Amino acid sequence: MNPGQRVALVGAGISGLCSALALSRKGFSVDVFERDIPPPDGGADRAFFDWNRRGAAQFRHPHAFLGLMCSLLEERYPDLLDDFFAAGARKVTFDQMVPPHLQDQYHPEPGDEKLWVLMCRRATMETIFRRYVEKQDNIRIVNTTYVTGIQTERHNDQISITGLELTDRQADNKKSIFQADIYVDATGRASKFSQWLTAAGAAIEEEREDAEIVYYTRHYQLKPGVDEPNRHQEEPSAGDVGYMKYGVFPGDSGHFALIICLPNAEAQLRQAVKDGDRFDSICMQIPGLVPWIAKDKAEATTPPFGIGEIHAVWRSFIKDEQPQALNFFAVGDASARTNPLYGRGCSTGILHAHILADTLHDYTDPVIRALEFQQQTTKKIRPIYDASLSEDKNGIRRAKAVMKGEQRDRADSLKKWFGYAFGDALAAAARYEINVFRGVMRTVNLVEKPGFFLQDRKIRRTIFRYMLRGRKKNGQARVQRGPNRNDMLDSLVSD
Ligand SMILES: Cc1cc2nc3c(=O)[nH]c(=O)nc-3n(C[C@H](O)[C@H](O)[C@H](O)COP(=O)(O)OP(=O)(O)OC[C@H]3O[C@@H](n4cnc5c(N)ncnc54)[C@H](O)[C@@H]3O)c2cc1C
Numbered sequence: 001m002n003p004g005q006r007v008a009l010v011g012a013g014i015s016g017l018c019s020a021l022a023l024s025r026k027g028f029s030v031d032v033f034e035r036d037i038p039p040p041d042g043g044a045d046r047a048f049f050d051w052n053r054r055g056a057a058q059f060r061h062p063h064a065f066l067g068l069m070c071s072l073l074e075e076r077y078p079d080l081l082d083d084f085f086a087a088g089a090r091k092v093t094f095d096q097m098v099p100p101h102l103q104d105q106y107h108p109e110p111g112d113e114k115l116w117v118l119m120c121r122r123a124t125m126e127t128i129f130r131r132y133v134e135k136q137d138n139i140r141i142v143n144t145t146y147v148t149g150i151q152t153e154r155h156n157d158q159i160s161i162t163g164l165e166l167t168d169r170q171a172d173n174k175k176s177i178f179q180a181d182i183y184v185d186a187t188g189r190a191s192k193f194s195q196w197l198t199a200a201g202a203a204i205e206e207e208r209e210d211a212e213i214v215y216y217t218r219h220y221q222l223k224p225g226v227d228e229p230n231r232h233q234e235e236p237s238a239g240d241v242g243y244m245k246y247g248v249f250p251g252d253s254g255h256f257a258l259i260i261c262l263p264n265a266e267a268q269l270r271q272a273v274k275d276g277d278r279f280d281s282i283c284m285q286i287p288g289l290v291p292w293i294a295k296d297k298a299e300a301t302t303p304p305f306g307i308g309e310i311h312a313v314w315r316s317f318i319k320d321e322q323p324q325a326l327n328f329f330a331v332g333d334a335s336a337r338t339n340p341l342y343g344r345g346c347s348t349g350i351l352h353a354h355i356l357a358d359t360l361h362d363y364t365d366p367v368i369r370a371l372e373f374q375q376q377t378t379k380k381i382r383p384i385y386d387a388s389l390s391e392d393k394n395g396i397r398r399a400k401a402v403m404k405g406e407q408r409d410r411a412d413s414l415k416k417w418f419g420y421a422f423g424d425a426l427a428a429a430a431r432y433e434i435n436v437f438r439g440v441m442r443t444v445n446l447v448e449k450p451g452f453f454l455q456d457r458k459i460r461r462t463i464f465r466y467m468l469r470g471r472k473k474n475g476q477a478r479v480q481r482g483p484n485r486n487d488m489l490d491s492l493v494s495d
Pocket of ligand 1: 010011012013014015016017033034035036054055056057058061062063064065066145146147148186187188189190191215307331332333334340341342343344345346347349
């Protein structure tokens with residue numbers, strides 16, 4: 001226990017805010033340095049439309065807030081959830097996610113209470129989170145202050161951070177040094193700490209894999225008097241048509257966003273979705289999206305915009321069992337980043353924040369703190385990272401097959417055939433069997449290790465039973481209705 005130890009935390013994004021909160025509850029005092037301005041006064045719309053948030057490039061892309069994050073916040077900060085709901089965020093519980101055709105199989109089970117999601121724009125979530133954190137006595141947030149470097153010292157071959165170089169953007173970029181007992185990097189996907197530490201002589205190992213996709217978003221608002229389409233409409237509002245993934249993200253106050261995710265190689269479609277009219281006309285060819293964006297239903301509130309560099313990144317700060325930087329901890333995207341398609345980053349960031357606070361609270365020795373933090377990070381976050389990476393690799397393989405006009409999952413060995421057949425059967429069983437649906441939702445919401453539900457014998461038996469139906473029939477559960485790739489490309493030419 002170290003009450004009174006001072007933490008310098010860089011970045012007031014999701015993981016930074018949550019780390020500051022978790023550390024403050026353990027008795028640490030926290031100074032948070034953030035390069036951007038704070039959220040503007042006023043409600044959710046002002047934050048969404050007016051907040052200049054260049055430090056978080058994904059800020060205006062829609063975010064799903066999954067069960068792991070929601071249940072952690074509910075357990076530890078129930079009053080924060082009340083603030084989210086007061087700002088228009090909505091709670092969708094597991095029983096509400098169960099589709100009508102599975103309702104008669106559904107009986108509540110222990111653990112279902114963790115399977116809920118929060119629906120609102122990230123701007124709403126971040127603004128409310130920020131205001132809540134600002135009210136805490138032992139947290140100070142310093143805005144418009146860039147951390148532009150670190151000071152280090154080397155002792156017995158061991159590097160420690162001894163200070164942060166701050167650049168005040170509102171005072172002629174005046175530089176100063178800030179010193180604390182502990183330094184936390186929560187600067188997200190563009191973190192420079194590992195470069196700075198490497199320059200100081202540390203051996204930071206980075207794994208990086210390109211998901212080979214681009215992600216496009218457009219925001220809309222339902223027209224006055226129009227109700228949100230039924231979550232359980234016959235055609236799904238999120239899915240995969242082989243060459244393109246799509247999804248609706250309902251937000252707050254009638255706002256919603258639509259995303260299109262394309263393989264890097266789909267040059268023609270990538271060009272087309274940059275234009276608002278063409279973005280809409282592509283979406284209008286997907287039956288599940290029509291009830292959302294038909295002309296009489298909603299109006300676009302932004303042009304389409306994209307984000308690339310969708311990489312899975314894992315950084316390790318221990319080499320040969322030696323911490324590479326003492327008194328330094330990286331949380332959230334600065335440490336582990338996954339493909340946004342799975343909506344996992346905020347959940348893992350919040351989990352990571354609590355791993356950090358628990359480690360710093362439970363241990364005092366800097367070496368043990370570093371080792372324990374990396375060990376817990378590997379134990380609790382690495383399985384999520386690995387599962388995401390494996391999904392990325394499957395996605396890349398399938399996209400290549402679709403572009404060549406081949407079957408998506410053609411197996412060239414018995415082992416692969418079995419794997420694909422099992423995957424098809426799982427997708428089909430999740431559609432028609434409540435226990436499999438629940439298991440998949442537990443993985444999707446990260447409330448247990450990905451795929452853990454497959455250890456349940458009853459679930460495995462059900463999936464094997466579905467395998468007997470054959471791949472052709474089961475495979476239909478994976479791909480949603482929509483034009484095939486050639487028809488979609490032809491429609492772009494005739495547009
Ligand atoms: C397109 C897209 C969609 C996504 N969708 C989802 C989703 O649906 N669900 C989900 O859970 N996750 C999603 N994610 C991931 C999620 O956005 C991140 O995992 C999450 O924001 C990570 O939080 P963080 O605090 O680590 O980083 P960020 O939230 O990016 O915050 C980093 C902060 O550090 C500040 N900063 C950076 N450098 C400095 C510096 N040198 N000095 C001072 N301040 C600095 C930035 O201004 C920013 O405030 C998505 C990501 C992308 C790219």
